[in-house]
Amino acid sequence: MKKFLSVFLTICLLCVISTMLVSCIHICEFSGNHVWDEGVITKKATQDADGVKTFTCTECKQTKTEAVEFTGYTLDEWNAIINSYMFENFQYTEVSKTSGNGITISSETNYKFTKNYAYVKVTIGNQSSSRPISNITDINTARRELINSIIEITHYGSFEYDPETKTYKAKSPIEISSLNTSTSKITLKFSEDKLTEIFYGVAFKQNGVTIVSESTITLSDYGTVVLP
Numbered sequence: 001m002k003k004f005l006s007v008f009l010t011i012c013l014l015c016v017i018s019t020m021l022v023s024c025i026h027i028c029e030f031s032g033n034h035v036w037d038e039g040v041i042t043k044k045a046t047q048d049a050d051g052v053k054t055f056t057c058t059e060c061k062q063t064k065t066e067a068v069e070f071t072g073y074t075l076d077e078w079n080a081i082i083n084s085y086m087f088e089n090f091q092y093t094e095v096s097k098t099s100g101n102g103i104t105i106s107s108e109t110n111y112k113f114t115k116n117y118a119y120v121k122v123t124i125g126n127q128s129s130s131r132p133i134s135n136i137t138d139i140n141t142a143r144r145e146l147i148n149s150i151i152e153i154t155h156y157g158s159f160e161y162d163p164e165t166k167t168y169k170a171k172s173p174i175e176i177s178s179l180n181t182s183t184s185k186i187t188l189k190f191s192e193d194k195l196t197e198i199f200y201g202v203a204f205k206q207n208g209v210t211i212v213s214e215s216t217i218t219l220s221d222y223g224t225v226v227l228p
């Protein structure tokens with residue numbers, strides 16, 4: 001009886017081992033002690049949504065996933081997003097509120113660019129004026145000025161990512177040459193790997209009057225890569 005049991009166990013063990021070898025069943029699948037690799041990013045985290053990191057068991061190839069929080073863009077990613085060649089077709093809308101001398105004025109500037117056409121509409125208070133720009137030199141000049149003004153205030157090293165508000169905040173004062181002032185009140189919002197919003201607040205003196213202004217720039221429809 002004892003011998004029979006021992007033979008039986010041996011056969012049984014052999015059976016188990018051969019089953020494992022034949023059907024590639026691994027011990028970890030029974031014990032749950034998987035040997036996870038270092039994992040790879042299978043879905044990149046963005047400002048809109050967490051990413052996914054997938055780990056694979058080196059023994060049985062089973063996988064598990066973990067959510068990955070967005071921690072900010074790399075320099076290369078940033079420069080690929082805020083790249084002048086990305087801005088051929090795009091819309092730029094700047095909504096501002098400017099106060100000085102006890103007066104507050106609301107204004108809105110809207111630019112629409114395509115390769116060979118541009119349109120600009122400016123509203124100050126309740127007065128509006130708009131015009132198409134059809135001369136290619138004027139279009140390129142207007143586009144270039146606008147892009148330069150965006151690039152000037154969006155240098156990678158000047159910002160840090162704030163996961164709480166999901167925005168980038170200026171680390172130190174940033175020069176705004178068109179207003180001849182600097183401010184650290186600048187935040188950037190990205191969505192779907194595009195810069196979609198720039199908020200900036202400035203306070204400066206002009207002819208002895210203190211001007212305080214807050215603006216929100218919305219960027220849309222861009223992403224056409226144009227070769228230099």
Ligand SMILES: [Zn+2]
Pocket residue numbers: 026028029033034035057058059060061062
């Ligand atoms: Zn495993």
